[in-house]
Amino acid sequence: MIDIHSHFLPDVDDGAANLTEAVAMVRMAVANGTKRIITTPHFNVNSPGTKAGLDFRRDVYQRFREAVTSEKLLVDVYFGCELYAASNTDFLLEHGIYATLAGSRYLLVEFDFSSRPEYIRDVLASVAARGLIPVLAHPERYIRIQADQRPIYDWVLSGCVIQVNNGSLVGEFGRDSFLCANSLMRHGLVHVVASDAHSARERTPDLSRVYSFIAENYSREMADMLLSINPGLIIDDKHIKKAAPRPY
Numbered sequence: 001m002i003d004i005h006s007h008f009l010p011d012v013d014d015g016a017a018n019l020t021e022a023v024a025m026v027r028m029a030v031a032n033g034t035k036r037i038i039t040t041p042h043f044n045v046n047s048p049g050t051k052a053g054l055d056f057r058r059d060v061y062q063r064f065r066e067a068v069t070s071e072k073l074l075v076d077v078y079f080g081c082e083l084y085a086a087s088n089t090d091f092l093l094e095h096g097i098y099a100t101l102a103g104s105r106y107l108l109v110e111f112d113f114s115s116r117p118e119y120i121r122d123v124l125a126s127v128a129a130r131g132l133i134p135v136l137a138h139p140e141r142y143i144r145i146q147a148d149q150r151p152i153y154d155w156v157l158s159g160c161v162i163q164v165n166n167g168s169l170v171g172e173f174g175r176d177s178f179l180c181a182n183s184l185m186r187h188g189l190v191h192v193v194a195s196d197a198h199s200a201r202e203r204t205p206d207l208s209r210v211y212s213f214i215a216e217n218y219s220r221e222m223a224d225m226l227l228s229i230n231p232g233l234i235i236d237d238k239h240i241k242k243a244a245p246r247p248y
């Protein structure tokens with residue numbers, strides 16, 4: 001499996017507390033079948049994103065990468081970020097202050113959980129206008145999307161990639177995100193499932209449970225598509241596979 005959304009890097013956000021925990025998280029991921037990981041530290045959340053902030057994350061990533069190599073863990077790691085959409089998003093996009101997923105055209109973007117769909121639509125459009133492919137992080141956790149999933153259909157038709165969290169699909173984030181995630185699945189509106197891992201104890205990088213969940217409740221082909229094939233195509237900067245979605 002391939003994980004495109006994770007918080008393994010220590011000292012940069014609310015993910016791994018230190019390098020020891022980061023390595024423990026990688027060990028857990030590998031033991032449960034993950035072969036490639038993109039680290040996506042939060043960016044632009046509590047203070048405005050800067051080039052220095054991005055460089056710092058990249059430096060931490062290099063130390064993380066060296067630790068993974070010296071521990072001889074059988075996994076490929078990559079760098080990216082989870083860009084939090086705010087009033088300065090256009091500035092960051094214009095000045096190239098962001099990190100795409102593994103250097104591809106795909107950019108992981110997250111929003112405040114109470115964001116209005118019109119705002120999300122406009123930010124996704126401005127990402128696409130820069131020649132990037134927006135990957136919307138965990139929309140099933142956004143309150144207004146939980147209430148009405150119809151905007152997702154329009155965003156998918158306009159080229160947006162939808163990433164749903166492991167924990168949402170299996171019910172770890174409560175009933176609303178569980179129902180929303182599985183509704184999006186039934187409508188063919190999910191392209192990638194990722195861990196959004198934050199630690200080795202809760203919100204872990206173990207993707208084996210959600211693989212089984214998708215294989216049992218949808219199909220094994222779907223589990224492979226969302227946890228392996230499409231994430232791999234993103235790393236390779238190729239077009240992902242999209243089934244024709246069903247409108248609401």
Ligand SMILES: [Fe+2]
Nearest residue numbers: 005006082196
């Ligand atoms: Fe995240």
